[in-house]
Structures are given as C-alpha cells and as structure tokens.
Amino acid sequence: MSTQERRRRERETREQLFIQTAQDLIRREGLLHLQMSRLAEACDYATGTLYQHFSSKEDLLMAIATEDLKRRATAFEPIPGLPATSRERMLAVVLTDIDFISSHPDHFQLLQYVSTEVIWASASLERRQALVQAGAPISEVVSRVVADAIHAADLVGIPSLRPVEIAAGFWCLNTGMHTLAHTHGLLEAYAVRDPYALLIHHGHALLNGLGWQPLVDTGNTRAVIDEAERIRALLVRSANPESPAVTS
Amino acid sequence: MSTQERRRRERETREQLFIQTAQDLIRREGLLHLQMSRLAEACDYATGTLYQHFSSKEDLLMAIATEDLKRRATAFEPIPGLPATSRERMLAVVLTDIDFISSHPDHFQLLQYVSTEVIWASASLERRQALVQAGAPISEVVSRVVADAIHAADLVGIPSLRPVEIAAGFWCLNTGMHTLAHTHGLLEAYAVRDPYALLIHHGHALLNGLGWQPLVDTGNTRAVIDEAERIRALLVRSANPESPAVTS
C-alpha cells in the first residue's frame, strides 16, 4: 500500500519537473519554440513519457498556467484579513494583481494563450476544469472584500448587483490593463506611459463612482501613490508574518 | 499602364475572397479546423496561390482580424459628431463596442488569438503594423470625445492624465468585459448573468468617479437602461442619415 503512495508521489514530482522545466524553456526561448521532444530531452525522459502526464501539448500549457494561477490565488488570501479599511483592502486586491503579473510576465501571456478557443478546445476536460478551479478562489476573495464593505456600510449595496458583479468590474479593469500592457503594439498605439499607475488611478475612480467610502481625491497624485505604498507594505508584512518588529 | 492597375485590383479582389471565405469557414467549422488547403479549395485556387497573398497561416488570420477591426473602427466614426452631451457620447462609445462585438462574435476571439505572442510573432511585420493601424482610429475617436468633454467643462482635466489615458480606462473596462464574456468558463465561474448590462453599469460608475458631468444615478436601473436605448437609437439614426422622418 505504501508502494501505491510512493508511486503517486514520484509521479507528482515528475509532473512538477516537466512543468517547471517547460516554464524555464518558455522563459528562455519563448512559447513559440517550446517543443515536446526537446522538453522531454531536457528532463532526461523519452517523448512518450510526457504523454503519460499530458494528453497533448495544449494540455501541458494549461497545466503550467494552472500552477501559476494557483500561486497567484495564494497571494490574494491574506487580503480579507488585512488590518485596513474595506476600501484599502480593495486597493490591495488591485495592487496584489499588479505585483504578481509584473513579477511573472510570462504568466499572463500564457494564460491569454490557453484561454483562446483554439488552445482551450485542444486540452483535456480535467485540465480545463482545473484551470477554472484555480482561479475561483480569487473571485471569492474579492467578493468577500465587497461583501464586507457593504456590511460595514462603506459601500451601499445595489439590489440588482451581487458582490461578485461588483468584483467583476475590477476584474475587467485589471485584466484590461494587463492586456493593454502585454499586447504587442497596444501600449505604443495608446501612448500610455505607465499602465499600472493608470490602473490604480482608474481603480480609485471606479471605487469613487461606486460610492465606496471613504472617497479619495484622485487629483492628489502624491496621496494616491503614498497610499499604494502603504498598502504594499501591509501586504508584504502579512505575507511574512514572522518578520521582525516593524520599524517606522 | 491600365494593365498594372487592373492586376492590382484583381489581386485585391482575390485577397478579399480569401479573407471572406476564411471567415465563412471559421464561422462554420471553428478557427481550430481552418486548413490552408481546404480554404484554397473552397476558393477554387491552388494552395500555393494563398501564399502569394499571405506569408503564413498566421498572416492570413491577422489579415482577417484587420478587416474586421477596420469595420469596427468605422462604427465609431460618427460618435464625436453626435447631437448629445459629452457624457452621452462616451456612453455611445461603450454601446457601439458592445453592439459590434455582440454581432461579430468571432471577431473578438480571433483578435485575442492573433494578439497572442505565438501568433503575433509568426505573422509578417506588414500585417502586424496594419492591425495596429486599423485600431488606431478608435483610440483617436475616444480621445477626441474625452478632449471635447474637458473643453466643454463636463470633465475636469487632471494635468497628469492626457485624454488618451482617460480613454484607455474605458478601453480596459470594455476589453475586460469582452474577455469575461468570451472566455470559456469565466462567466460561469464569476456567475455574471448579463455581462453587457454590467459593463454599462460600471461604465457609468467610472464616468461618475471621474466626475464626468452630468452625474448619473446608477441605482436607477430603469433610467440607465432607457438612456442606453435612447443613445442606441441616436447611433442607428446617424448610421442611416437618409432614413425617413423620426417617429416618436
């Protein structure tokens, strides 16, 4: 019976090896040049062994995207418990996403690619479900932040809109800006200089427009930047709970 | 000399035939199943002839996306001249985009696909430039709407934000909602019922948050819907300038 278990662990370990090596290859040579045979070789396995884990190349790509998405979701977890106002927590959502995507530039592009009809349809049902599931915790966290704000009366609930639909607005703004930032030719065409500073600005505008208290003066660029840095520090602290005493 | 010109026209006609037939095939059988040889056959040409026009399959896809994008851009043209308030014109931008994407469901997915690193890198420089160029008029129109609003004092300009950067916020919201609406599994995961009603709502919230006058009470769902219908009617009228007298 322990044999069974060890086998499963070894299999899992090897799958991680394939996924991580594939990520390395993609980082190094680009998604375009990823080849199944070369990936297998890089891992010292035969090509066929790859297909013990992934039903197709698209399946593999989706597995990579899913791994990253799980890590991305983890970054959101501490937010509902953050010692801050509900509005600051919502800003924390935006900042967390910005920072994750900024430090994982390949992730967003891969996610865009596998979300494409062509790739999506070529992957197995299990992988597709796993990808959707990996993203679900994020919308749950953000919805909770919205629900908490309504509960705290920082935000007046509108009967026709559930928390998840408010959350979706920020999802759109964020995803849209990632798209703008990562799609070739777009930043240049729009002549947008600093997409993520812009995202924070529009995020505040949307928060203000929803009447999310306390309102922020978006014209005061200094204050907006300072607040973002303050929330970032809070996020860093919550990510390393055992860090030494805070210094001012 | 007329021979030269006729040749060029014939060539252009044939390219359009290829592009339109390819669109038909995609609509009928999906992007996944588009094959160069079958497209050529469907047009009664040899496979090699396709490559007189498109350097690769990706090149062809980009050409299709570009054609659609040109048509999409055309839909925005009348907006700056619309007899309406600046805020209504901005709403017209959002509605025009919603309606175009709704009636061209394949367009957005194809555009997403060709914007992908993998496909982008496989297309020729000319096609990539053409795609970017085809989208530029849209951002120009929207920027003009923003600039006009500032000029009319409906919107207080912020020194650090140029009109195009305000426009980009709406681009993000729109593109994000299209993504949410068209990406498999997302609508279900977010449990969003009517993405485009939601987009209109958040669009108003963003407008309010930017202080774009006159502010709209987003809680008044009836009024929001009615206004959208009114603007849609205005758009239809401006698209068919020779239509018979308006009936109330």
Added chain:
DNA sequence: TCCGTAAAATGAATCAAGTTCAATTTTGCC
C-alpha cells in the same frame, strides 16, 4: 493572327513537430 517571354498558378513533394505504439526495460512480489 501568331510567337516568345515573363509572370502567375499549380499541386505534388517536402518538412516539421506532435503523437502513437510495438518492443524493451524496470519493478514488485512470491
């Protein structure tokens, strides 16, 4: 009208890469 040349079109052959599977090797157990 006919001819020769240049341009265009053709589609079978080539190529690349993902996928399969018969043969081989390894593993776990008696």
Added chain:
DNA sequence: GGCAAAATTGAACTTGATTCATTTTACGGA
C-alpha cells in the same frame, strides 16, 4: 531468481503547413 504487470522508450506515423519545379496563362510586338 524468476515472472507478470507496469512503465519507459524512441523510432515510426500522421497531419497539415509550406515550398518549388513544372505547367499554364497573359501580354505586347512582329
């Protein structure tokens, strides 16, 4: 140590995009 089952291997297969030697067509001058 030996055997059956499971896992691994990598060469062969498959699919479909791309090429290019050959054929056909178009054009302009005699």
